[in-house]
Amino acid sequence: MDGPDGEYPLIRQYRDWIQNSPSEDGPEREQFFRQGTVVLDTNVLLSLYEYTPVAREQVMGALRSVQHRLWLPHQVGLEFVQNRHRIIIGRKKALEDASKALQKKLGEARTAIVDARKLVQDLLIKYAQDATAKEALESEISDEAVRALHGEWSKALGNHVQRLKEYDLAISSVNRGDPVLSQVAALFGDKIAEPPDPAELRRRVDEASSYRFPNRIPPGFADEGKGTPLSSSGDFLLWEETIGHMADSPERSHLLFVSNDTKDDWYQPAGNGLSSRPWPSLASELRTRTAAELRIETPGEFYRGVNRFLDAEIADETYAEIDRAAKHLVEVVISEQEAVHVQPGQELIAAAFDAAVLDESLLDNINDAASRLLFTWWLIGVTAQLGRRPRFDDEPDVAVAPATRSAIQPAPTWLPGRRLHLGEWPYRSSSWIAPWFAQTVTSASRHDRQILQQLAARQLDFERTDDQ
Template sequence: MKNVFKGYYNIEKNVLEQLWKDDKTIFVFDTNVLLNLYGYAKQTREDFFNILDAVNEKLWIPYHVGLEYQRRRLSIIRNEKVVFNDIEANLEKIQKVFKGDFEKLALKRRFPKLFENTEKLEKEINKSISNYKKSVQHWDSEQPCVRSHDSIRDKLNVFFDQKVGERPENQQWLDDLYKDGAERYKKKIPPGFKDSGKANNDDDTHFFNDGLYYERQYGDLILWRQLINKAKSESVENVIFITDDAKEDWWYKISSNGKKTIGPLSELQSEIYRESNIKNFHMYSTSMFLEDGKSNLAVDVSESSIEDASTPHIIESPAGLTPKQISAIADSYRSQSIDTEKLRELTERANKFSYFDNEKYREFIERASKISNIDNERLREIAETASRINTFDNEKYKDFIERANKSLSFDSERIREMYESQKRIQKQAEDYEAFTKFNKWYLKNKDKDEEN
């Protein structure tokens, strides 16, 4: 049955080990794998190139992969450099918390001792941030820029010299592929149907190169057809394709205690087996490629490199970065000299400070002062107690701070937004009802005091 439904079977581990050493195996790389090199730490790039060196004679890329790499290289380099500006901006947000949010609390007037502790906290955080910025500057200098010499491209030029597939023979070949691709995408036939939305993006739906017109939404299908044509060669019996495209028009995924990636889609495997004479087809992500290369070739690969390669790095639009992405990228550039645990501890201490609605508090006190038989000493005690009552949604605030602690993107603007939202909700409450609750609380404590 296995021979009949070969597309549903992944390569067994012992067979895969032999494929790495087989002279009739080719290692084929997707564009994203090459572009991701610009976002990796230096050690990760070195480990990747060491693996390539070990399988040098087996390397190959489709023409379309090389073309897309050349087209997008500079924009990726530019956007990777933007990351360092974003890191700087997020660090400034942490510092602005003290210059903005904490100053609003008027701690110096109301709680002098707490104000002293807050100043110490600010100095400690600023010191940690200063050390962190030094590590950011170091890694920034390690990254290529658009006008600098590109050593990464130099290495790729050497590795893939005479190992690039042929250019499409003519425009008719591409036009026929576009027509076929439209039908495939309607029927959800992989690969590439997840890219059909690129046709609706006015920014970059198509391009011209060397006299040929390319539609971007069919990029995966073009490289797939070029890969299949290569697989028809008599010298090729095994194809190992490395891609960091995690979409479900390449991989079969299933939900079982979380999303699990099983392997290449059966439709892909069935098609390449049907259209060529290869015996084995396998797919890797870059991190899996490094991991298996380490074990199958006895090449020294750092565990940090495998982890680094598992983090998404290609950035098409820096404006679309999420705090989580910034955090992941920042973590990949951090040095061991920064005490990140200390910074998180300091931020957790900041979490213990709560917002208090001073206007509402003054209004309560003014109304309470009109009570004739009020015990002023008791009132001061009650006022101090009241000052510790949160008018902020503490659970949401703590949740936000905990998430901020896991990244270095403390978003003070978001805190202000949540605070202002809370104030608007409070203003909608009737003043009488609010005062009644305060008065009941005061009388209850007053009675207890008299009983004592």
């Protein structure tokens, strides 16, 4: 029973809790890079869309140095292909918003310059009766000169934005010619997990929602209540898949997991003299169930480790892009499945109704709670998408459709476009209407229903343009 500290059962059993944080140096870290199974979280793959072409190629080169040890869980692959569309669309929208914001700010600057000149001219007359100086200012800072400067600056700044729009990820990349998708597919090859058995998937979701999340057992408990039980269990499903993969072979003795996610359902918060670190219980659980050791690193830590131990060439500028993408990549999307379970904040609701020039009393006409939530989330999403209002910080993207232009009925409950009012809905013969939207429009006043149908029609036009 006695022996060196490392041999005492108490110290051996709870060693993950006793050590402060994994060492950045030493042979144990190098072993993970040279021998470990490497699993990349979804956010690491989606970040590839955020890099410049040069940085992306360097990152892909670093990943190829561990290619023979990469493994892709089904949950990661599914989330990656589901969310890449949002990232590419988001890039396009950000640049479109930049163009609009640029013109707005330049217009405000032009007005401010003219107003400033007029202010000084008024002061010259009021306090000095100096008409000569007033006329000189009129000549030096004339309306024509301000317009000329405005045009030059607008062209110079606009050219930069336009070049960014023509960057390597065009909107057409969503459906064809996506350079990131093809490179990721080649990177993993056949090292991809099969979808889990439906019965096993249900068991895992039940375990997450009924036991682990209420007891705040990592990973993923911070996502409890965000959408359906299935969608909120993504992190735990990834964890279970990975444990199963590691347990399948005794040769898999080290797991290096790379993720942007440092929330408190993956990382133990700092306190009591300890710095923030991956939850020790994760390493203990992996070792107990698979006899493998665990190391969790952020993308910045991981790529610096690849550079250090495997001689990958990554420039300092690329590390800056990696760190920036890790901070700004947002993965929250409210789909129809999530919308009926998630209540948006009151400030967000109020902003959406104000932007649409609608009164919140419109919600009183929607009897069904699920339909009310679907409508509310749609209004939040469409007012942001069409530029009717600025987005809130950390506001989720919304994927709730009130209508679609299609020859095929998308679901049995959807209604033909002719159910909407003649002269108000432009696609009566070529669209299908979601039942909750039809109910809302039918029960609304003429003024409100015209606004709603105009928003839905503009959204259809906007998205058809995106897909071309």
